[in-house]
Amino acid sequence: xxxxxxxxHRGKMSNVGGEMTRMLRALKHxxxxxxxxxVYGPPHPGDYVMRLKVAEHEDIDRGRGIKERIKxxxxxxxxxxxxHGVQIHSKEFATPYALRYVLRHEGDKEAIARAxxxxxxxxxxxxxxxxxxxxxxxxxxxxADAYKLHExxxxxxxxxxxxxxESDVDIRxxxxxxxxxxxxxxxxxxxxxxxxxxxRREMExxxxxxxxxxxxxxxxxxxxxxxxxxxxxxxxxxxxxxxxDGVFTYLVATRDQLGMAKDTxxxxxxxxxxxxxxxxxxxxxxxIRAILPQEIDTYDPYDEEIRVWQV
Amino acid sequence: MAxxxxxxxxxxxxxxxxxxxxMTTEQLTGRSMFIEFDPEAEERFTxxxxxxxxxxxxxxxxxxxxxxxxxxxxxxxxxxEGFGTIVIQNPRGxxxxxxxxxxxxxxxxxxxxxxxxxxxxDGPNVRINGRVGWSCGENMMSGTIVVAKNAGSTFGAAxxxxxxxxxxxxxxxxGIDMKGGTIIVGGDTGAFSGFMMQRGRMIVCGNxxxxxxxxxxxxxxxxxxxIRELGVDAVPAELNDLDRAWxxxxxxxxxxxxxxxxxxxxxxxxxxQLWNYDNLEPSExxxxx
Numbered sequence: 001x002x003x004x005x006x007x008x009h010r011g012k013m014s015n016v017g018g019e020m021t022r023m024l025r026a027l028k029h030x031x032x033x034x035x036x037x038x039v040y041g042p043p044h045p046g047d048y049v050m051r052l053k054v055a056e057h058e059d060i061d062r063g064r065g066i067k068e069r070i071k072x073x074x075x076x077x078x079x080x081x082x083x084h085g086v087q088i089h090s091k092e093f094a095t096p097y098a099l100r101y102v103l104r105h106e107g108d109k110e111a112i113a114r115a116x117x118x119x120x121x122x123x124x125x126x127x128x129x130x131x132x133x134x135x136x137x138x139x140x141x142x143x144a145d146a147y148k149l150h151e152x153x154x155x156x157x158x159x160x161x162x163x164x165x166e167s168d169v170d171i172r173x174x175x176x177x178x179x180x181x182x183x184x185x186x187x188x189x190x191x192x193x194x195x196x197x198x199x200r201r202e203m204e205x206x207x208x209x210x211x212x213x214x215x216x217x218x219x220x221x222x223x224x225x226x227x228x229x230x231x232x233x234x235x236x237x238x239x240x241x242x243x244x245d246g247v248f249t250y251l252v253a254t255r256d257q258l259g260m261a262k263d264t265x266x267x268x269x270x271x272x273x274x275x276x277x278x279x280x281x282x283x284x285x286x287x288i289r290a291i292l293p294q295e296i297d298t299y300d301p302y303d304e305e306i307r308v309w310q311v
Numbered sequence: 312m313a314x315x316x317x318x319x320x321x322x323x324x325x326x327x328x329x330x331x332x333x334m335t336t337e338q339l340t341g342r343s344m345f346i347e348f349d350p351e352a353e354e355r356f357t358x359x360x361x362x363x364x365x366x367x368x369x370x371x372x373x374x375x376x377x378x379x380x381x382x383x384x385x386x387x388x389x390x391x392e393g394f395g396t397i398v399i400q401n402p403r404g405x406x407x408x409x410x411x412x413x414x415x416x417x418x419x420x421x422x423x424x425x426x427x428x429x430x431x432x433d434g435p436n437v438r439i440n441g442r443v444g445w446s447c448g449e450n451m452m453s454g455t456i457v458v459a460k461n462a463g464s465t466f467g468a469a470x471x472x473x474x475x476x477x478x479x480x481x482x483x484x485x486g487i488d489m490k491g492g493t494i495i496v497g498g499d500t501g502a503f504s505g506f507m508m509q510r511g512r513m514i515v516c517g518n519x520x521x522x523x524x525x526x527x528x529x530x531x532x533x534x535x536x537x538i539r540e541l542g543v544d545a546v547p548a549e550l551n552d553l554d555r556a557w558x559x560x561x562x563x564x565x566x567x568x569x570x571x572x573x574x575x576x577x578x579x580x581x582x583x584q585l586w587n588y589d590n591l592e593p594s595e596x597x598x599x600x
Contacts, residue, residue, distance in 0.1 A: 265503070266464065266482065266502055266503075269444075269463065284444060285404035285423060285425050286404040286406065287404075289404040289423070293401070297442070297460055297461070300462075302501045302520060303521070
C-alpha cells in the first residue's frame with residue numbers, strides 16, 4: 001500500500017510545496033518508508049535545474065570514508081559538466097548526499113545525463129526547466145524540512161508516500177520517478193505491475209536505462225519512451241491501460257500537464273476533486289481535505305479512466 | 312399481482328411474503344444459512360449492553376481536531392448519556408467514523424468521511440451530508456445509511472441487512488460479497504458491482520460498469536441505465552409486477568424514483584451455472600447436516 005497525490009493550479013502559481021507536503025502528511029499511514037515530491041516551479045529561461053543524489057541516505061551513517069567518496073563523485077560530475085560545456089549557475093547541498101544545480105547548456109542533455117550516471121553512486125533525480133524532484137527516507141514533514149519545500153511556489157506537483165513491498169527502502173526505490181531522459185516528466189504509482197520484467201526487457205532492448213528494481217520505474221520509462229516517440233500524454237496513458245498488466249493507479253506530470261490512469265480492475269484507490277482553477281487528487285479523501293477543509297464534491301474515477309489537465 | 316399492500320404483506324406467511332417481495336430467485340439450498348426473524352425471540356435482537364437513548368435528546372460536536380478513535384469514543388460517551396441524535400461537524404474525510412454502533416441512534420454527519428464509514432453497525436439511522444470513501448457500510452447488519460453525495464469503491468461490501476443508500480454515484484465493486492439488505496445508488500456504479508453477491512438486492516438508477524454481478528450466487532440487481540457488460544453467470548431476468556412494486560416503494564422512500572417510473576429497469580440474477588452445492592462429497596454432506 002502506498003499513497004499518491006497530485007495537485008494542479010490552472011492559470012496561477014501557488015504554494016504547491018506546502019500543499020503537497022500537507023497532502024502527503026495526511027497519507028503517512030499508507031506508507032512511512034519514504035516520501036517524494038515532484039514540484040513544478042516557474043520556468044528557468046535558458047537554464048536547467050538538475051537534482052541528483054551522490055549517495056544513499058543510509059550510506060552517511062554506515063559508509064566508512066563516505067565523505068571522501070561524495071567529494072570525489074561531485075568533482076567527477078562537475079568535470080563531466082565542464083567537458084560538455086555546461087555552465088554551473090548555482091550549486092547547493094540540500095542534504096549531505098543530495099545536490100541541486102542550476103545549469104546553462106544549449107546542447108544534448110541526454111548525453112550529459114548518461115555520462116553523469118556512469119559515475120558510480122550518482123543518480124540524477126530530475127532534469128528540467130520547471131521540475132524539481134525530491135525524495136528521501138522519512139515522512140513528508142521530515143523530507144519537506146530537509147529540502148525546504150514548505151514555501152515552494154509553482155503550478156503543479158505530484159507526490160508519493162511509500163510502503164516498500166517488492167524492493168528496498170532506499171532513495172533509489174522511492175517515488176516519484178523522473179522519466180529519463182525526458183525533461184520535466186515525472187511519475188508516481190500505487191499498485192503492482194505483473195508484467196514488469198517482460199516490459200522492462202522490452203524497454204531495455206530499446207535502449208532505456210533502469211536505476212532500480214522497483215516496478216513503478218517502468219511507468220516512468222514507458223511514458224518517456226511514448227512521449228519521445230511523439231505520443232501525447234493522453235495517448236500514452238490510454239495505451240498503458242492495455243499494455244501494462246496488474247493493478248495500478250498512476251499520475252504523470254509534465255511541464256504543463258497532470259495526467260492520471262486507472263487500471264481495468266480499478267483496484268487501487270483515487271479520489272478526485274475538480275474545480276475551474278484547481279484539481280486535487282489523492283489515494284484518500286483525507287489528503288484532499290488537508291488542503292481544502294471546506295465541504296467540496298469529490299468522486300472516485302472509474303476503471304480504465306484517463307484524465308489529463310492543463311496548467 | 313399489480314402491487315401488494317403493507318397490510319396484505321403483514322397477513323402473509325413468511326414464505327409467501329418472501330415470494331411476494333420478489334425473492335423468487337433466492338430459494339436457499341445446500342450450505343446457505345437463513346435465519347428467519349422470530350417475533351417471539353425479540354430479546355435476541357437487541358444487545359444487552361446497548362444504551363437507552365432518546366431520539367429527542369440531541370447534541371453535536373466539532374470533530375475537526377479529533378482523531379477517528381476520539382470521534383468514536385465521543386459517540387459512545389454521548390450515547391451512554393442518553394443522546395439519541397448526534398451530529399458530527401467537520402469530519403474532514405476521517406476514516407472509520409461511526410463503526411460498530413449496535414443500537415438505535417440517529418447519527419448525522421455534516422461533511423465527508425473516509426474509509427469504512429459506519430461499518431459493522433446494527434440498528435442506527437445514519438445520514439452523511441457529504442461523500443464517503445471506500446467500504447461505507449461494510450458488514451452492516453441493520454439500520455439505514457444515506458450518503459448525500461458520491462461514494463468510493465466497495466460500497467456496502469459484505470452487507471448483511473438494512474438499507475444503504477448513495478444519492479450520487481459510487482465506485483467499483485459495489486456490494487461485493489453482500490449477504491443481505493438493500494443497496495440503492497442514485498447515480499452510476501463501477502466495475503464488478505455485485506461481485507460474488509450471495510443475497511440481498513441492489514438498485515442502480517444510473518449506469519453499471521463492466522462485469523456486473525460477476526460470479527453472483529444469488530440476490531437481485533436492478534439497473535435503470537445501461538449495463539456495460541454482465542459478469543460470469545449473471546443473467547437478465549423478467550421484471551415482474553412484484554419487482555416494479557418493490558422498486559417503486561424503495562425509490563420513493565429515498566426520493567429517487569425517476570420521472571419515467573421503473574419499467575425501464577433491467578433485472579439481473581444469478582444464472583446458477585456455477586453452483587455446485589448438489590455435488591458435495593458424502594463426507595461433506597454429513598458435516599453440514
